[in-house]
Amino acid sequence: MSPSSPNPGTNQSWGGRFSEPTDAFVERFTASVDFDQRLALHDIQGSIAHATMLARVGVLTDEERDAIIAGLGEVRGEIESGAFEWSVALEDVHMNIEARLTDKIGITGKKLHTGRSRNDQVATDIRLFLRDEIDVVGAELARLREGLITLADREADTIMPGFTHLQTAQPVTFGHHLLAWQEMLARDHERLLDCRRRVNVMPLGAAALAGTTYPIDRHVTAELLGFERPAENSLDAVSDRDFAIEFTAFASILLMHLSRMSEELVLWTSAQFDFIDLPDRFCTGSSIMPQKKNPDVPELVRGKTGRVYGHLIGLLTLMKSQPLAYNKDNQEDKEPLFDSLDTVKGCLRAFADMVPAIEPNKASMAEAARRGFSTATDLADYLVRKGVAFRDAHEIVGQSVAFGLKKHKDLSEMSLEELRQFSDTIEADVFEVLTLEGSVAARNHIGGTAPDQVRAAAQRARDALATLTGQA
Numbered sequence: 001m002s003p004s005s006p007n008p009g010t011n012q013s014w015g016g017r018f019s020e021p022t023d024a025f026v027e028r029f030t031a032s033v034d035f036d037q038r039l040a041l042h043d044i045q046g047s048i049a050h051a052t053m054l055a056r057v058g059v060l061t062d063e064e065r066d067a068i069i070a071g072l073g074e075v076r077g078e079i080e081s082g083a084f085e086w087s088v089a090l091e092d093v094h095m096n097i098e099a100r101l102t103d104k105i106g107i108t109g110k111k112l113h114t115g116r117s118r119n120d121q122v123a124t125d126i127r128l129f130l131r132d133e134i135d136v137v138g139a140e141l142a143r144l145r146e147g148l149i150t151l152a153d154r155e156a157d158t159i160m161p162g163f164t165h166l167q168t169a170q171p172v173t174f175g176h177h178l179l180a181w182q183e184m185l186a187r188d189h190e191r192l193l194d195c196r197r198r199v200n201v202m203p204l205g206a207a208a209l210a211g212t213t214y215p216i217d218r219h220v221t222a223e224l225l226g227f228e229r230p231a232e233n234s235l236d237a238v239s240d241r242d243f244a245i246e247f248t249a250f251a252s253i254l255l256m257h258l259s260r261m262s263e264e265l266v267l268w269t270s271a272q273f274d275f276i277d278l279p280d281r282f283c284t285g286s287s288i289m290p291q292k293k294n295p296d297v298p299e300l301v302r303g304k305t306g307r308v309y310g311h312l313i314g315l316l317t318l319m320k321s322q323p324l325a326y327n328k329d330n331q332e333d334k335e336p337l338f339d340s341l342d343t344v345k346g347c348l349r350a351f352a353d354m355v356p357a358i359e360p361n362k363a364s365m366a367e368a369a370r371r372g373f374s375t376a377t378d379l380a381d382y383l384v385r386k387g388v389a390f391r392d393a394h395e396i397v398g399q400s401v402a403f404g405l406k407k408h409k410d411l412s413e414m415s416l417e418e419l420r421q422f423s424d425t426i427e428a429d430v431f432e433v434l435t436l437e438g439s440v441a442a443r444n445h446i447g448g449t450a451p452d453q454v455r456a457a458a459q460r461a462r463d464a465l466a467t468l469t470g471q472a
């Protein structure tokens with residue numbers, strides 16, 4: 001109990017002006033320590049930098065600084081070993097750590113909070129924490145992208161049907177399809193790193209809202225903590241949570257992409273498609289139907305997308321209409337952010353582990369491409385090249401397809417005579433364009449599905465990834 005507390009049971013950090021203890025339910029209701037203890041190590045990191053700066057400008061003596069830093073080191077040890085006893089009565093991570101520091105080093109511990117407030121402290125902690133987490137997410141994202149690029153390169157010649165409206169449209173290469181996924185993730189990666197730039201700004205020094213009367217040097221603290229710069233405006237610094245919203249927006253778009261990939265994986269593993277196999281270790285069985293092998297991992301990733309969207313809307317709504325500057329509402333920023341992070345990390349890890357293990361069933365992919373008259377456009381283009389107007393070519397091919405449907409024959413399986421019923425412009429060289437290989441090879445321009453283009457695109461993707469992750 002602090003000597004300044006007039007009343008037993010009031011909070012030792014702010015109990016001075018209170019005349020009765022906090023209601024027991026209110027104490028629990030307003031406490032955040034159960035979840036914000038996750039910020040503990042970053043809280044200590046921020047406090048060490050703050051104390052170092054205070055000594056630099058003469059607000060603390062060097063001895064006081066050293067005692068604080070040593071004490072915080074011990075507290076960190078207790079937290080890491082699990083020996084630290086968190087107290088709901090001490091409300092949050094900040095006051096728990098400060099109280100323990102004061103237990104250990106006495107009155108000097110109480111000087112740590114000079115020139116700062118929990119308002120700038122918590123904003124700083126979340127940013128330090130999120131910056132580290134973004135780097136972990138970035139590394140997982142890079143691992144997934146690399147896996148996709150490698151698989152795409154390997155499967156540059158593998159042919160599958162491409163779809164529009166989920167109806168067979170034109171043949172594409174499997175590598176091309178995988179690189180389409182990779183493009184989605186490349187944009188996500190850029191969004192993540194762009195978000196990091198705005199996370200990496202330091203609120204510390206804003207104090208409660210207006211700044212502090214001590215001769216602090218915010219550039220020193222910012223440099224010690226590796227922040228790009230101090231936040232420009234103290235009111236904005238303590239109330240801004242845009243960076244958390246931005247991260248959750250990144251996470252929502254990423255999960256939307258992963259849900260699309262998941263959906264395709266689920267379809268492709270079905271007996272109806274039979275395009276790929278997922279190794280048993282990524283699937284589960286059914287307790288009642290012995291024949292089943294279910295693609296649980298992609299299904300779960302698809303399902304988890306919803307909670308991240310929820311967190312984005314939650315955070316946007318949390319900040320809506322909030323007056324400047326700090327409000328207790330902001331304590332609600334942490335759980336959605338933490339859960340978004342955990343969800344994103346889990347989904348990325350599952351995908352990064354699973355993607356290299358995808359085994360295409362080439363025969364059934366090719367068979368599906370053939371079944372769906374996927375080279376019909378190629379026949380129309382062939383006729384146009386021989387001088388037929390596109391509209392007429394479309395009609396001729398339409399009649400050929402109708403004939404094929406009746407006879408259960410793909411265009412490439414018809415004889416020349418059969419094809420010539422619909423146009424005598426058709427000659428023996430038509431079969432070059434009617435094969436799946438001919439069809440994909442003909443789309444030989446940047447962004448096209450030709451195997452050579454896929455290999456070149458994979459190389460460019462590899463280079464772009466290396467540049468983004470700074471390994472170039």
Ligand code: ARG
Binds near residue numbers: 092122330331
């Ligand atoms: N636990 C609080 C939070 O997460 C810390 C800041 C409290 N500031 C205050 N003025 N009550 O936002």
